[in-house]
Amino acid sequence: MAVLTIRDALNEALREEILRDENVFVMGEEVAEYDGAYKVTRGLWKEFGDKRVVDTPITELGFAAVGVGAAMAGLRPVIEFMTWNFSILASDQIINHAAKMLYMSGGQFKVPIVFRGPNGSAFQVSSQHSQALEAFYANFPGLKVVMPSTAADAKGLLKSSIRDDNPVIFLEQERMYGLKGEVPEGDDFIIPLGLADIKREGTDCTIVARSMTVPLALQAAEKIQAEFDVSVEVVDPRTIKPLDIDTIVGSVQKTNRLVIAEESHEFASVGAEITYQVMDRAFDHLDAPIKRVSTAETPMPYAKNLEAAALPSVEKIIAAVKDVCYL
Amino acid sequence: MAEKFLMPKLSPTMEEGQISRWVINEGDDFSAGDTLAEVDTDKATMEMTALTGGTLLKVIKPAGSTAALGETIAITGKKGEDITALLAEASSNGSEKKAPAEPKEPAPVAAAAVASTAEVSAPVATSTSKAGNGRVIVSPIAARMAADNGVDLRAVIGSGPNGRIIKRDIEAALAGGGSSGSGRVAFTPSTVVGASAYNDEPTSQMRRVIASRLAESIGPVPTFYLTTEIEMDNALDLRRAINASVPDEQKISVNDIIVKVAALSLVKHPYVNASYQGDKIRFYEQPDIGIAVAIDEGLITPVVRGANLKGFVEIGAEIRDLAAKARSKKLLPEEYTGATFSISNLGMFGIKEFTAIINPPEAGILAVGNAVPTAVVREGAVVVRNIMNVTMSCDHRVIDGATGAKFLQTFKQMLEQPAMMLV
Amino acid sequence: MPKTATSTKKVSAKAGLNGSAAKTTQSVKANGSSADDGSYFDLELAKAEYAARRDSQLRSIKTIDKKLLREMLYQMVLGRRFEEKCAEVYRMGKIGGFCHLYIGQEAIAIGSMMALEPSDMVITAYRDHVQAMVKGLSPESVLAELYGKEGGCVKGKGGSMHMFSQEHQFYGGHGIVGGQIGVGTGLGYAAKYKATGQVVLCFFGEAAVNQGIFHESLNMAQLWKLPVIYICENNHYGMGTSQERAMSIRNIAKKAESYGMANEFVDGMDVMAVREATLRAIDRARNESMPTLLEVRAYRYMGHSMSDPGNYRTRDEIARYQERDPILLFKDTLKAAKVLSDKEFDKIEQEAAAAVERAVEFAENSPYPSESELLTDVLV
Structure with a gap:
């Protein structure tokens, strides 16, 4: 197995899928000549040229729409948002058009498109560049929502997303592009959408984490193990929609305690949804109220200490685990 | 088994x-x-x-x-x-009630493994697992484990927040054969207050309910009182006439007449035969009158239903029967609940006039004193008449002053001129 | 180099509705009374232009297959009668939701779409019943959709605003003003990417021109040389707000100049003028892979939707437009060119009426969709 950064794993996935299927093309701001604002598309334009790797004007609504139309007519666009914050400009096309086309055409027009880019906070980029939008997009039927947390997941899930016949919201994390991990080699490595992954096995408490909070949860688990001899299981749903609730419920049935760590704001978050579903499916297995660690209900501040205070952290996750374990 | x-x-x-x-x-x-x-x-x-x-x-x-x-x-x-196992459960059950929480700090549990039953011994808990309303607080998994293993949750002291019984408490109970009771000392408070000694007797169930009901009444119910004098001579004549014609066991009391008259008056004054219920006023179709009956431990109000339609003898027999049941505490719930109005008669104790406390959700209660021969002026001459004072307590949320007064007017008129009952 | 309409050469520069489109932007007068201000007062100019091109039109029409001309008139009459029936059954409560009728605008759909190849793509906004039928969807499947029945073209899941047919390359009726301009641009992107030779007709109303997506789309289409024909159906009112009250520069065709895009102004009451302008745009799209913006001025007789009280315009205004009713004008032309007779017209009316009746019968008898359809087609 090769050891790759998440950035390079995504790049490999794009390259392999462009080679595999002539209908796949990558479109977005700075994806071609500039090699990608975060270098995820590095080298692709030089290798494949203007047809397959397309720089756009700064016109998010416009190029999202071009992607939707192209997908309706049989192509498989991968639309990069420089960050998901800018997707809000394009959300009319994503929500009103991509998500609904199959349904309102009575099943006639599928929209096999991937919207991807970095989601959530970065490094002190403040209010308009730090939003985690998974709950927003997951609320709309007709979209799949994917959030990888490792290099292998990034590659395997992006390849699956490109091959999927539905619109897929693929949410990366800028802070994580440089994280390295082992990635299975070969063009055939894919990870099916809708499957959670148990990132660490444990018996006493479950943490459901995604994207940036997965490494935080793993660190928290190690510390709790060392300090309290409490064994924490970390479940990464990887796909937010469709959600692999069975794996989460299975874990909670084993541990009887659940902490959800997430980067989005607390109110009406994906964590709130998981909380409901676990309550619905595993109420009789809970030994404590479910706890969430989410981002504070505030636009993201700039100052380093305030930003840290707003975001989930290892310490906050440990505190929540102690709470549900009555420690 | x-x-x-x-x-x-x-x-x-x-x-x-x-x-x-x-x-x-x-x-x-x-x-x-x-x-x-x-x-x-x-x-x-x-x-x-x-x-x-x-x-x-x-x-x-x-x-x-x-x-x-x-x-x-x-x-x-x-x-x-x-039955040893059942006895063990039952005894812990008993000691839990008697032993208040120990007033010491909980032993540190930080080092205890969550799932380890050995280190998490139950007596570290400081709080009982019952909420203020007596409900047992228990986590879902603990409740299920208790049910599956026949653990009586009342016998388990919760170690979670607010005394919540959690998984480890059940595990401890299962492992250690009970999590409470052992080594706990009953708390004896100092009872010396000044020089006087006293005896505590447990508050009876009935006294507790009376206390809470009456406090509930005087608190939220804005009550006012209306008093009137009633000349009872004609009513007493009526009673004499009836009793002269019936066998002994069917003889009627003044109170029986009062109950019927009250019932007839209630039918004519729907706002008095009503109940304030927050978002609605409930008007009762039938006058169901609670009759306060004194018994050794307090009082209870058996209900005479629809007395407007019943004869005096029938009412008298019913009240006698209910009072007897009340004194022997054999009243069935349906015989003492659901009154729409009440009457409290202390005339037999020589009480001339008093006020009674409304029994919610009823809107009124009539306090009836004894009929006292009194010198009054009638047509310019001083004559003796039997005057009875009645005071009605009214829930002002339903009954206004004039409403109550009109009711009493009807009530008074019928007692003073019993023929009006036929009108 | 963008072209402007050739037909304008035959009228004087002053009277030319699109004359200023060929000039520079400075020619727009601020007071809004100029010939190109898009207001209802250019009716007289439209008449003058029409009169000026009538002779050549009568000559050229004789070179066109009579069957096609008859079919064009039939589709216009069918569209009219169909929409009238929609209004009737809507008032009977047979149709729910919104219902936007096309009456008065038939020359645009028929003139442009009947110049297409069947494989070409069409996408439009929510006033889509007639476009759907011209593209090949049966009146039965369109009316059943309006009824919310299983036999509807999208199984009762879309309603009035969302007619679709993959078979007929009809990419839908869309309900968000302007949204389909971007999607249509993407259709053109795919046609070019796959080199299929298809062109895209992308319809929208004049009010959509004020949306950002219009400008974003025209910019990309010209930048990337996409075979898309943008047809702005200018019926002068964005819902109840007149163009004058909503648009700083009312010459819509001219807005294409900002992107260097070919554009034409077209008389939307004259089906042959629409056809000719579209043919020029199709040629540009198919052979040069270049987009065009057509501003087609028509008039919507009915309200914006069935729930429109219409108090923003007068009966007189509507009546003056109805003098130039597209069906009347086309019949007049066909008769003058001796292509079709009154007898033929009557036959066409009967055929259209019969088709509408068949549609009603089908829609009435089609069952409601099974409740099991609720959760299908959410994801593939």
Whole structure:
């Protein structure tokens, strides 16, 4: 197995899928000549040229729409948002058009498109560049929502997303592009959408984490193990929609305690949804109220200490685990 | 198989009951339907009957002791069965009630493994697992484990926040055969207040309910009082005339007349035969009059229903029957609940005039004094008449001054001119 | 180099409705009374232009297959009668939701779409019943959709605003003003990417021109040389707000100049003028892979939707437009060119009426969709 950064794993996935299927093309701001604002598309334009790797004007609504139309007519666009914050400009096309086309055409027009880019906070980029939008997009039927947390997941899930016949919201994390991990080699490595992954096995408490909070949860688990001899299981749903609730419920049935760590704001978050579903499916297995660690209900501040205070952290996750374990 | 016999719910408002006596003794056999004990609830003494047959193996709650709904009061089963385990549960159950929390800090539990039963011993808990309303607080998994393993949650002290019983408490209970009771000392408060000694007697169920009902009344119910004098001579003549014509056991009292007159008046004044219920006013179609009956431990108000349609003799017989039941505490719940108006008559105690406290959700109560021969002026001459004072307490949320006054006017008119009852 | 309409050469520069489109932007007068201000007062100019091109039109029409001309008139009459029936059954409560009728605008759909190849793509906004039928969807499947029945073209899941047909390359009726301009641009992107030779007709109303997506789309289409024909159906009112009250520069065709895009102004009451302008745009799209913006001025007789009280315009205004009713004008032309007779017209009316009746019968008898359809087609 090769050891790759998440950035390079995504790049490999794009390259392999462009080679595999002539209908796949990558479109977005700075994806071609500039090699990608975060270098995820590095080298692709030089290798494949203007047809397959397309720089756009700064016109998010416009190029999202071009992607939707192209997908309706049989192509498989991968639309990069420089960050998901800018997707809000394009959300009319994503929500009103991509998500609904199959349904309102009575099943006639599928929209096999991937919207991807970095989601959530970065490094002190403040209010308009730090939003985690998974709950927003997951609320709309007709979209799949994917959030990888490792290099292998990034590659395997992006390849699956490109091959999927539905619109897929693929949410990366800028802070994580440089994280390295082992990635299975070969063009055939894919990870099916809708499957959670148990990132660490444990018996006493479950943490459901995604994207940036997965490494935080793993660190928290190690510390709790060392300090309290409490064994924490970390479940990464990887796909937010469709959600692999069975794996989460299975874990909670084993541990009887659940902490959800997430980067989005607390109110009406994906964590709130998981909380409901676990309550619905595993109420009789809970030994404590479910706890969430989410981002504070505030636009993201700039100052380093305030930003840290707003975001989930290892310490906050440990505190929540102690709470549900009555420690 | 031996089973715990639990305190049943015997009245609509009952939360706990006092065993007034065991009808059968330990070791006695019983069949389904047999009365095992009499239980003093908040309103009456009820017979507690067996649903299946068996033998009374052990009495846990002897006569005079109190048990909450669902608490074990006895163990039943077949003769010779081993009931040690059930007894252990039941005894911890008892000691839990008697022993208040120990006022010391909890032992540190930080080092205890969550799933380890060995280190998490139950007595570290400082709080009982019951919320203020008596509800057991328990996590879902703990509740399920308790149910699966036959652990009585009342016997478990919760170590979670607010005394929540959590998984490890059940694990401890299962491992250690009970998580409470051992080594706990009953708390004896200092009772010296000044020089005087006193005796504490447990508050009876009935006294507790009276206290809470009356406090509830004087608190939220804005009450005002209307008093009127009624010349009772004609009503007394009526009573004499009737009693002269009926056998002894059918003789009627002044009170029987008052009840009927009140019922007739209520029908004419719907705002008095009503109840304020927050978002609505409930008007009753039938006057159901609660008659306050003094008994040794307090009072109870059996209900005479639809007295407007009943004759005096019938009303008199009914009241006698209800009062007798009340004094022997055999009233059924449906015989003492659901009145729409009440009458309290203290005339027989020589009380001339008093005010009574409304029994919510009723809107009024009539306090009736005794009829006293009084010198009054009639047509310019001083004559003697039997004057009775009545005071009505009115819930101002339903009854306004004039409404109440008109009701009393009708009531007075009918008593002074009994022929008006026929109008 | 963008072209402007050739037909304008035959009228004087002053009277030319699109004359200023060929000039520079400075020619727009601020007071809004100029010939190119898009207001209802250019009716007289439209008449003058029409009169000026009539002779050549009568000559050229004789070179066109009579069957096609008859079919064009039939589709216009069918569209009219169909929409009238919609209004009737809507008032009977047979149709729910919104219902936007096309009456008065038939020349645009028929003139442009009947110049297409069947494989070409069409996408439009929510006033889509007639476009759907011209593209090949049966009146039965369109009316059943309006009824919310299983036999509807999208199984009762879309309703009035969302007619679709993959078979007929009809990419839908869309309900968000302007949204389909971007999607249509993407259709053109795919056609070019796959080199299929298809062109895209992308319809929208004049009010959509004020949306950002219009400008974003025209920019990309010209930048990337996409075979898309943008047809702005200018019926003068964005819902109840007149163009004058909503648009700073009312010459819509001219807005294409900002992106260097070919554009034409077209008389939307004259089906042959629409056809000719579209043919020029199709040629540009198919052979040069270049987009065009057509501003087609028509008039919507009915309200914006069935729930429109219409108090923003007068009966007189509507009546003056109805003098130039597209069906009347086309019949007049066909008769003058001796292509079709009154007898033929009557036959066409009967055929259209019969088709509408068949549609009603089908829609009435089609069952409601099974409740099991609720959760299908959410994801593939």
